[in-house]
Amino acid sequence: EDKVVQSPLSLVVHEGDTVTLNCSYEVTNFRSLLWYKQEKKAPTFLFMLTSSGIEKKSGRLSSILDKKELFSILNITATQTGDSAIYLCAVIVQAGTALIFGKGTTLSVSS
């Protein structure tokens, strides 16, 4: 059975800290891995990773995929209270198919 596992389940940090969120997967026919941020509403797209070793960056957020070890990390540097959210990792096993989601990591950033 395909599965996506995220760790830690929750994390509390202070503003300015750097955090690393983990996502490991066991799936057949891996195609892409995606990161989403969910605040109080719907998940919003952050990154899509398809190739190993290529870092994607957007401001203070960055992510990288390791297809050999079957995991990805999401880094957030200089965290702000606005980064508080649930971060979801999801995998696509074939184009045009549904996402398989992990349970998410709840990040709380205190001021």
Added chain:
Amino acid sequence: DAGVIQSPRHEVTEMGQEVTLRCKPISGHNSLFWYRQTMMRGLELLIYFNNNVPIDDSGMPEDRFSAKMPNASFSTLKIQPSEPRDSAVYFCASSSQTGGEQYFGPGTRLTVT
């Protein structure tokens, strides 16, 4: 672009009643997905369509759940009869057929009493 549109945003109903959730995907997107999110189980896929055709409904919990996509711009998810354990946030998402990114609607928060 207005993004994925869902209605209603909130629904409160009594056990046994029929509930219909609606979704309008982003124009031009060929794939549409229905997800359910609860604290216990996280985000779960219920069903998805490619080009209006249901592809995988293995996530639909029971025969009480049904989904249709009569055209490229509209889909419904129906629960009949509803039960308290159906209480959850139901998300609709769409994507272009060859892409991987899915764009989520705002969700419908369903409460069945």
